[in-house]
Amino acid sequence: MALLLLLAVLDGLAYAAQVFMVAVGLTLIFGVLRVLNVAHGSFFAIGGYVAASLGAAIAAAGFSSALALPALLLASAIVGALLGPLIERLILARIYDKEQVLQLLVTFALFMILEDVQKLIWGVQPIFQDAPVRSLGQVAVGDIVYTVYQLYLLPGVALAVLVGLMWFLRRTLTGRVIVAVTEDREAATALGIDADRVYLFTFTFGVALAALGGALASPTTSLVPGIGVNMIVLSFAVVATAGLGQIEGAALTALLIGLGRSVAVYFAPEFEVVIPYLIMVAVLLVRPHGLFGRPQLRRV
Amino acid sequence: MLTSTRRHVLSATAALAVPALLPRSAIAQRRPSELKVGISTFLSGPASVFGVPGRNAADLLIEQMNRAGGIGGVPVRSIVIDEAPGVDFLLGECRRLVQNEGVDAMLASISSGSCLAVAPLAEQLRMPTILWDCGTQRIFEEASYRYAVRTQANAVPEIVAPLLYLAKVRPDFRTLAVVNQDYAWGRDSWAIWKAAMDAVKPGVRVVAELFPRFGATDFSTEITRLLALRPDVIFSTSWGGELDTFIRQAAERRLFERSTFVLPLAESSLERVGKTLPEGVIVGARGDHWFLHPTAKDTPLLRDFVQSYRSRFNLYPIYPTFHMAQALFALKAAYEKAIAANGGTWPSREQLMDTLRGLEFDHLTGRMKIREDGQGLEPMLIGMTKHVPEYPFPVIDRMVLFPPELTMNPIGTKGLDWVRLLTPAAVQRAPAEIPYRA
Amino acid sequence: MMPRATIVALLGTVGILAAAALAPWLKFVLTVALAKGLAVMGILLLLRAGQVSFGHALYLSIGAYTVAFLRPAVPDLLVLLPLAAAVALGVGLVIGLFVARYRDIFFGMLNLAFSMVFHSLLEKLYAITKGTDGIRVFRPTVAGFALERLPYEWAVLGLALLLALGLGWLAARFLVSPLGQALVAIKTRETRLEFAGVSARRVLLVAYAASAALGGLAGALLACTTLHVTPHLAYWTQSGELVFIAILGGGGSILGPYLGSVVYELVRVYAAAALPDAWQMVLGAVLLGIILFASRGLWGLYEDLVMRGWRRA
């Protein structure tokens, strides 16, 4: 029983890491831009596809498979740098003054477009590039074999991203400007913060994080059409549960979802699918503004 | 005021004019100048893994057919529609094909839900419809259709055959776990397997029933469970990207070393997963087809098809391409038989359907028959993976071709009831194994 | 304003009937569009209050499955439709009591959560719902008459049109009533409403329950049109589609949902016919264009183009 629980916790942690990586970029973008970015799932998928293509190119060129890991980072940087500014400047920037629902729908339209773009570029055959997983090997817990990638690397990267982001947001000037905009957009703009640049930077950064989520997932899963769709709903649930733009909240929510899911798979598999939603409803019932969300001052 | 009213009328007419140009009815008893075939398949979403190869096969085969004179001397043209957006959209599209494009026949759908919705519509519209890939046995068990037939087997033999194979090659297994996708096929196939297993090999203990969400990308928790439970057999009817992912993740964590896998749809993943899939895994192909089919692989028909498919799409054909071929070959055979019986005149829709029922026709890997209730009868190819130097992916060894008599319920029975009547003796009636030959 | 909208509505009705008569296959597409238009009208009510539900597919599927389950016992269309609307209304009231406390993303996501839970129930309770295979609905009688395919299709289209007109008229009246105006007030400054002694939560609940009933009715009409229901109706992309249509049509008039819905279905059909591999891209591009260049939707575009011309004339 003790071993069983340990295994459930390990599985939960590994899954939580994935969930966090999927949701953190969306949380950041939502916190600052207040745009619920449906295209986030597309960026996730494109990150995965670009990483897989890079990995395949590396393998084809005969380079060492040790390069496969940094290639994941490179892929997310490429996707962020290419798509982020393009979409933010060309599309989002035109509608910041419009209603939120229009902003959301714009990203929905983008999602539909990008969905077909992926299909045109990468086809419909599942793509799998697991060199990074293989290069790291396995590790045993009791007599249960785990991959190092899943047990150490994914949670490690998630933790690093969490700590790095917190440091960035609290200790650097850019980070504190972002926090200021998250907390009170009007006040921050009144203080002379150049909101345009903050938006551009945050969106690009968020896209890169989404792509990183996809890139990190790509060695463990097949990339198929529609892979982004599933990510969207999950990350939406995380953002709402966490509280607006709360990175720590996203981490805690991911942890709850990860552990909840693995406990469900072990003891009540029927409930696995609805775990994120049950957690969300439960959290919002007790804390109407999310785990870490503060009620926005009601304006009279 | 007057002018503006006129403008209204004008714009309304303009809006009407577009669709009004389109409709035309086509109930042709005369030999048409072109045979239009509507094809519904997945062009987007995860099931496009099957849908696009199916469409590709149709494109290739129709080209070849037309070069050889088409069907009954009439060239064939396909109109493809996407079934991914759901039933309401698909039914609208089917109506468009029938009532506007005037198609002469429909080849319908991969998803069982789509087929269950399209078959009644075919009936209403009197549209000859061939169900080309969907698997649910419910269609012809719960209703009878005059205008719909199916040119492949269904879920019952697709599940019974691998079970009989397993019982034959590993008669000693005592525990089993299932990992199926959480949707109708995953649930249906498990219900059939469980009922049949209790009849053929009573006393096997099911240690885990795992149904990860459809579209899941991570099976690590399930794999941990399976590693800890150590079942003798792991059964999964998953397919596409999810099956690939499951195989990779299981292989990386050495699950294959602990349990025997039964993967009835894995033929369609072999090329993609490559030798990550170890030897000794029981695999199936949803019917009597594989590009190295043991009895047909040296026939010019299959060899040429595999070659031209490969050179065009850079992949080996997988089961949906064979299913598409079966549907097109059946259509051609039925038309030509009906024309001959008609003394050379073009058959009516009803004549076509009457001919399809009971039709025997040749396809890429052999000869098959459509039963009187519209259900196709084909053998089931089941075998075991083996690594050979000729291919960068596993091939199928120790193949058994289960005949329909052994695995398919007779007309008028329900598959799920029928499998409960199976006996352990059924295992012994399985034909001999055929080894892989290079 | 009002008489002009009435003229447009009547012209639209004639147009739809003429199109369905000239092109039989359009009859189905238009019936589906009208049914969805009803649900979108519900979305519009919530949009007036600035709230976006990402889960109204829940009510669509509740309506559809109510028809599927009750059809064996209740054979008539004219009974099935109000029953479905009533069931959806009941569920909407219960869920509304909970979600009307929330705003913005929380409102949207809680709705999403409920619809996704229902979606997985539909898939999980395989023994009852037949999972993703769905349930076949046998053609119901209409006012006691067992109709053949063609008259039945006309009957459903006619009913959908009548419902669209009648409920559209009611909804238009609702929007100028105190409750309807209070919805707009929720969007601009909810606390002010509280200082008038009006419970914003209760106002939103009324609109929510109405939108649920409209969704249920739409779902029931869809079920009676397609005669086959699947859990896909409850999936979040369907909810997104409803919001999509609402924005496409424009929130300025009660005709917007129907305009949006008809255009949406037609664009999808023609895009799928022209580019079967990239129809999503076409739809996405149309929506993008509308939002960037005509953010008041098709109705707004119509007002700009036609009404302005009208005034000049």
Add this chain to the structure above:
Amino acid sequence: MSEPLLSARGLAIAFGGVRAADGVDLDVAEGEILAIIGPNGAGKTTFINMTTGYLRPQAGRILFGGEDITGLAPRAIVRRGIARSFQIPQLFAEQTVIENVALKVAARRGFWRAFTPLLDHTTASEAMRLLEQVGLAQLATARATELNEGARKLTDVAMAMALEPRLLLMDEPTSGVASAEKFAVMDTLVGALRARRTTAVFVEHDMEVVERYADRVAVWSQGKILVAGPPREVLADPAVLREVIGVETAHAGA
């Protein structure tokens, strides 16, 4: 002396370290017009916020017509007959002036009508009467966003009066109003109040306005009521001059 309409006892509230109210006792008699003056940030608006239920006092009680209304929800307090207007009027931006007022009329007369127009005959004519009283009749169909500040203030007051309150609380009714207009605005406003015999409390910075329109003045300073009485006496009080008006004038000059 008859029982006061509104009676606050020992009200206290602090934000962070700032004591906005620190044991405030204040009575408002039926029918009077009371002005509250005091330095910026002294807690005058906080008093309105506490009385209308937007903020809950940390200590003390508020009685209205003898009933304890401390901590009730804004909605419940409105129903008991207390309405307010705001320092910065936030009208319902998407609606016209008459619709803004009619919403409040409807809120009083029967709000739960779903299929009859907000502007039905009775509601519309009552809203129009209110607009006439504040002199805005000619702007009735203008959009709320098109008004100048004075008209916005008056609309806001008309909206509050539409609730037919027994007590009306107004937060700086002349701030933002051009000084040429302020007496005209106040004349209409106070005229309407007197005509309806509505009790009113208004927070004000402009001493001319206070002197001219208030029956009584209360001086709010450092979380307490420094002094209360008729305008002439209070505004002549040297302590008040030093504490409040001195600061005020210096501030206004800056």
